[in-house]
Amino acid sequence: MPANDHNAEETLDPQDWGKAAALAHRMIDDAITHVSNVRDRPVWKPMPDSVRAFFKAPLPQAQGDVTEAYEALTENLFPYSMGNIHPRFWGWYMGSSNFTGALADFLAAIEGSNLGGGNTAASELDRQVVSWLKSMTDFPASASETLTSGGSMANLVCLTVARNVKAGIDVRAEGVMTLPKPLRFYASDQAHSCIQKGLEILGLGAKSLHLIASKPDFTMDVAVLEAAIAADKAKGLEPVCVVATAGTTNTGAIDDIKTIAEICGRNKLWMHVDGCIGALLKIAPANKFKVDGIELADSLSLDPHKWLHAPFEVGCALVKDAKQHRDSFALHPAYLEEKQRGIGSGEFLADYSLELSRNLKALKVWLSLKENGVEKFGRLIDQNIAQAKYLTGLVNVEPRLELMAPTSINIVCFRYVFAGADEMQLKTVNSEIMLRLQEQGIAAPSDTTINGRHCIRAAITNHRTKQEDLTLLVEEVLRLGGELTSKS
16 A cells, blocks of 8 residues: 555554664664673763753654664663663662563563463463562462562552551451551661651551661661550550561661561561562572571562662562452452453462553563572672672771771761861762762762761672772772862
8 A cells, every 4th residue: 555545554563674673683782782891881971961952852743763763872871871780880779680681671572461460471480480589588389479660569569468457447448547546567767768658658647657766786676666566555556567677778787587576476466578678688698697587577578670680670579378468459340350261361460469560570580590590699699798898898997988887788888087077077078979989980879877977878789890899989989088178
């Protein structure tokens, strides 16, 4: 039919598959160059105004040339990425991805399945990966699970189940406004902010979260926890859940999980462990003892896009009682009627989460584990912790640096110090050091405040990092600190 015939049926498939194949091969070649040469590039660099202008172009109306579009992306996107695949990226708490996992994401998109449910090989692969995650964390095979976008969603899933099980009413039918007593959840004052946000989303409000003071090592003070539970009961409130943290975001501190489990048992409370940082210590030979007890939890969250280095994004929620988990989410209207045969037969994965639409996140974890084996990932975790110990040693022997918190696992908090400085001056200088490290493309730590004192924070969750990178970090902090304080 003529190209201008408006009755012609169209498709998004390429008109020239040979040309499409050539572009795909070019993309793969460019991707290999991008990853293999990552150490030779700045960690991060600011975007010029021309890049911002490029991304403000109006909506394309007519058909364009995909090769030209791709070339524009190579100029405007890749040089200005976050940089978390770089060996000297230690900001916030990121995974550093891996090339095989990225290829798997491409394959998942090509395979195209929606993982809300279905009698498909993709669903079976998803179940296999989460069964492997249960095995890694010593959760029972009978536990239920769901892959999520990340830790915030995984924690929300688990908190939803805890609320529904412990509410004393049918929350799904009646809603939180019919609760006979206000519910109380407990977490350390070092817990991740997604715990509070999750309780807000669940309609319980920020006041439902009772933050428990942490000890000098930044772990939850379990004596304060017990007293808080008793006090809340005396006030007529309903304690329902304690959130233990296996690796706090600020410092990597790991709560006393076994003691918290005992407290929960005595008080008939749900124990949830936020293990998005530290749960996978379970596979690290030299450090797995640090998270003994997470297998006692009623629910557990973890992030394969951190220490399994899967490309963003993939989190996981595990719940020990599968029926309680399913009862919190399963819903089958007429258009999702369960069948004994056909594509829609079998249990729906969406019966365990909020998401009916979900891509094949599991494939990037599956292929990476098949390539490397879980033992290598465990060794890489031990390697990061050893590197954090090395950096801590460099800080401790340098009089111009101050360690700000115990290095529990792989997070090192420190700052540059100089004579006569008050806290505001120290914050100003250390903030500027961090920003110049980033802007000069040298390294990308983040910053935080601990006990009212600002500091630089390096979270070493990167399989490309070497000790020489950490030596360079210290040298550059000292150089920048000297430049800033010599001018003051």
